[in-house]
Structure formats: C-alpha cells, structure tokens
Amino acid sequence: MxxxxxxxxxxxxxxxxxxxxxxxxxxxxxxxxxxxxxxxxxxxxxxxxxxxxxxxxxxxxxxxxxxxxxxxxxxxxxxxxxxxxxxxxxxxxxxxxxxxxxxxxxxxxxxxxxxxxxxxxxxxRASFAPDALPCKLAVDEVIDQPITVAGQQLRFTGVSVGNPHCVVFKPKGAEWTTDELRLLGPELENHPLFPKRTNVQLAVPTGPRDIFILIWERGAGETQASGSSSCAAASAAVRLGLVRSPVTVNMPGGALRIDVAKDFALTMKGPxxxxxxxxxxxxxxxxxx
The missing domain is CATH 3.10.310.10 (Diaminopimelate Epimerase; Chain A, domain 1)
Structure with a gap:
C-alpha cells in the first residue's frame, strides 16, 4: 500500500x-x-x-x-x-x-x-573510550567521571553501544524521580562534553543482578523503555562492580535481560x-x- x-x-x-x-x-x-x-x-x-x-x-x-x-x-x-x-x-x-x-x-x-x-x-560490544561516544574528556576510559549539570556535581560513566550514553548512578536504596530526569536529562543530553549529544540513564542498583533506570533519549526525551539504554546501563553497572551478569534492567515500561560478556559483548532479550x-x-x- x-x-x-x-x-x-x-x-x-x-x-x-x-x-x-x-x-x-x-x-x-x-x-x-x-x-x-x-x-x-x-x-x-x-x-x-x-x-x-x-x-x-x-x-x-x-x-x-x-x-x-x-x-x-x-x-x-x-x-x-x-x-x-x-x-x-x-x-x-x-x-x-x-x-x-x-x-x-x-x-x-x-x-x-x-x-x-x-x-x-x-x-x-560496549566501549568506554571517549572517542567512541564521542566525549571531550582526555581520559583512557570514561568511567565514574565528574560532571557539573544544572548546578549539581554528579559522576557519570560514558558508554558507546553503537550510540552514545551517559549513565549516572545513585547508590542502592536511593531513588531517582521523574522531576530529576526532566531536569537533568536535557542538560546532560546537550552538555558540551558530548559534541554529538548523548542518551541519558539515571540508574540505581537494586540487587546483585538487577538495576532500575529512568531514560532520557537523545532527540526523543523521556521514554518508558530503551534497549540500547538498557545495554549501556547494564555495561556500566558491571564495569563499576555494582552488579553481575546477566543483568535485569527494570524501566517504567518493563524489564529487559542483558547478558554482558567478559569482553563487554552484549546480548539483549525482550518482548x-x-x-x-x-x-x-x-x-x-x-x-x-
């Protein structure tokens, strides 16, 4: 048709x-x-x-x-x-x-x-190299780096899974709110560190193999779920030692299972x-x- x-x-x-x-x-x-x-x-x-x-x-x-x-x-x-x-x-x-x-x-x-x-x-395969995002930081890997946004001092991990991601963690037991997502999401997406903009995940580890994320997608804004965001957040969580693979990534829209291999090759399964x-x-x- x-x-x-x-x-x-x-x-x-x-x-x-x-x-x-x-x-x-x-x-x-x-x-x-x-x-x-x-x-x-x-x-x-x-x-x-x-x-x-x-x-x-x-x-x-x-x-x-x-x-x-x-x-x-x-x-x-x-x-x-x-x-x-x-x-x-x-x-x-x-x-x-x-x-x-x-x-x-x-x-x-x-x-x-x-x-x-x-x-x-x-x-x-996930990459934490700044050139892969790209990110303007002069570091070998964009792991747990400081960033100032909306008057706040945060720490983020940059991940490329074929597209760019900025993952910001709170400790286990804490929570992110949608108000924080709507404040920080667009500021991080368009931060000068990311010349091609970036996707954003506000993440919290919730168990030995589980995390919860809120998502701000580059060019789309707040979304209920994202496969590449789940892969990026799972990779960052494993890289930081917060969880073990396979990782269940819970989002407002539901959950995806992400297998993170030792070389950070990623496999996603979901409905x-x-x-x-x-x-x-x-x-x-x-x-x-």
Missing amino acids: KNAFYRGHGLGNDYLVMDPKDLSFKLTPANIRAICDRHWGLGSDGILAPIPSKNADFGLRIFNPDGSEAEKSGNGLRIFARYLHATGRVRRKTFTVDTKGGRVAVELHLDRYGEASAVTVEMG VAEVARGTLSPAFVRGLR
Whole structure:
C-alpha cells in the first residue's frame, strides 16, 4: 500500500516502520517531525526505515522524532524484526541487520500464535573510550567521571553501544524521580562534553543482578523503555562492580535481560508487540513538505 505504516512497541517505546520505496514523499527531518507529533500526526518515538544492505540481510535507518538520525535502537530493532516476520519479508528465525551503529544478529522467538513476540539481539560490544561516544574528556576510559549539570556535581560513566550514553548512578536504596530526569536529562543530553549529544540513564542498583533506570533519549526525551539504554546501563553497572551478569534492567515500561560478556559483548532479550497497520491519509500527505 502507498504511504503505509506499521506500528509496534517494545515495553511502551513505540516506533513506526515506513518503507521509503512505498512513500510518495521523502523522510526529511520536517516530515519526520510532522508524522511523529503526538497531537498533529500519528505520534511515535521514531521511524524505522528499511534500506538495502550489502553487509547484512537487511539494512535499517532509525530516525528520532525530532528528525535527527540515531545509530542504533534496541527496541527499534526488536520492532523491526517483528515487522519483517509479520509481513513475510523473512521466514527464518535468525538474520542480520545493518545499522549506522554496526551490524547486529537477530533471533526471533515465536509464541503459540506463530508471532515473534520476543526477540534476542546481539547488540555489539560496549566501549568506554571517549572517542567512541564521542566525549571531550582526555581520559583512557570514561568511567565514574565528574560532571557539573544544572548546578549539581554528579559522576557519570560514558558508554558507546553503537550510540552514545551517559549513565549516572545513585547508590542502592536511593531513588531517582521523574522531576530529576526532566531536569537533568536535557542538560546532560546537550552538555558540551558530548559534541554529538548523548542518551541519558539515571540508574540505581537494586540487587546483585538487577538495576532500575529512568531514560532520557537523545532527540526523543523521556521514554518508558530503551534497549540500547538498557545495554549501556547494564555495561556500566558491571564495569563499576555494582552488579553481575546477566543483568535485569527494570524501566517504567518493563524489564529487559542483558547478558554482558567478559569482553563487554552484549546480548539483549525482550518482548515486542504489534499495534496497528495502516496508511497515511491523502490530506495529511498533502500537508507534508
């Protein structure tokens, strides 16, 4: 169908899949913002655009709701995997997807209805090197470093999992509030230390293999869940000796299991749901640029 969309979510983090070759318009930043607007458009945490790839079975571009492009998204990859299976574009349970943040391996887990209701993604290897984020600190690794934001002195760990993350921990037994997330999230996202901005996780260890995080996504803001954020926070927690792998990362939208190998290779497993399929109306499309 022309101008078709597929909507799915991973623990409340929702994306639209839109194939550029089936669209009568281009996915420009302005059009992406219009489509993702929750009052004037369809509403979404981003758009997933399949593209050809010479390096993997499928290629994927990931757009944030502000029109910028993301390197990688764990929830987005799970939604994309379910889309491929649900629309008959893939028949086998394992395949690869090429993203700007690197190639990943995907495994589908089919439920009793034959639907891919859970997906495992090999998310690559976490790096704490400042060049990988990037981060302007002149250190070998961005581990437990001081940062001043919103008049507060905090300590953060920088992690790249194909996209940049800033993880700030409170000690076990403490709590982060949504007010703190809304204050610190945008300040950290746009901090001068991060020339390409960053995703933000406010984290607390809650057990020997469990953490809780609140998430501020670069280009999207507060989100209920994030696969790449879960990978980054789990990696940071293991690196700091706060928890052991595998790590259950609890978020407002639910939980993901993250396996952190000794070399910090990451494997994420979690649920994914289909919500709707449809087409944009001709009148809406006429209003796009």
